[in-house]
Amino acid sequence: MAFAAGVFPPGRDSHEWTRRMSDRWLFQIDGKRYGPVAETELERFLAPPRLCKFMEVRRDGNGEEWISIGPKDDLQTALKRLGVVLPPKAPEPAPAAIPAAKAKVVEAAPPPAVAAPAPAEPRGPGIITLLRYWLNEGADRLAEFIARFWIPFAIAALWGAVNLGLYIYSNLDYASEREILTAYVEVWNEYLKLQEAETTEAQWKSFKEAAAPRLQPLVDELTSNTSSSTPIRRHLLWAGRDCLLPLVSTAGGERERRTEFGFQQHLNAIEQLMRGESPKPIRGAPRF
Secondary structure: OOOOOOOOOOOOOHHHHHHHHHOEEEEEEOOEEEEEEEHHHHHHHHOOOOOOOOEEEEEOOOOOOOEEEOOOOOHHHHHHHHOOOOOOOOOOOOOOOOOOOOOOOOOOOOOOOOOOOOOOOOOOOOHHHHHHHHHHHHHHHHHHHHHHOHHHHHHHHHHHHHHHHHHHHHHHHHHHHHHHHHHHHHHHHHHHHHHHOOOOHHHHHHHHHHHHHHHHHHHHHHHHOOOOOOHHHHHHHHHHHHHHHHHHHOOOOOOOHHHHHHHHHHHHHHHHHHOOOOOOOOOOOOOO
């Protein structure tokens, strides 16, 4: 409601009306003006979240400057910038006490009596508990022993690993050596059988064509994988390269008795080494 200049509502002088008007505020948002609103309603307009990016506020009256309120200003900051201190809110009245005469006292029923449990009979530790204790104790003792004597323990472990590797390597070599020895004996027995029979030239040729390709790869393998630390393989190399291959290549002609005897000596030494014995020479020429 608007009033003409110098005319005030009945019962109110100009001083009271000016004070009332100074307690009202105008808002300007995005060029649009709103208000006036009472000072007690400022909290509703200034409290976040505000729906505008920029707001200007001033008291209702002439000559007042607009005060900008940013979107990030909280309520207390905005009120402090405007110089407004809102009166504290009245505390809510406490609920009236119920007269003692009208209050109904409900006595809680006593809890039901529960029989006390009978004391458990003492029992000794079970077998599982004892086993766990022994295992934990043994692990602790072993860890303490290793911590105190780790250098001898490491040396013993290294020595065991080396011996295990040598054992595995020797077993693998033993199987390979046994295969080579079997092939030698088969060719040698065929050679002796043909020597004792009336063998034709064609039969000798067939023997050579079958035996030489079988022996040559074995001799080549022994040549590349033989050393002084492998006595069995050394005798196998000598028996195949120096004795059996020459006998096969000259089969059908004049017999090489000395080469045959050398081959038998090597076979005898190989058998003794495989049994763990020291090789001893033989005087005769045993047949296989």
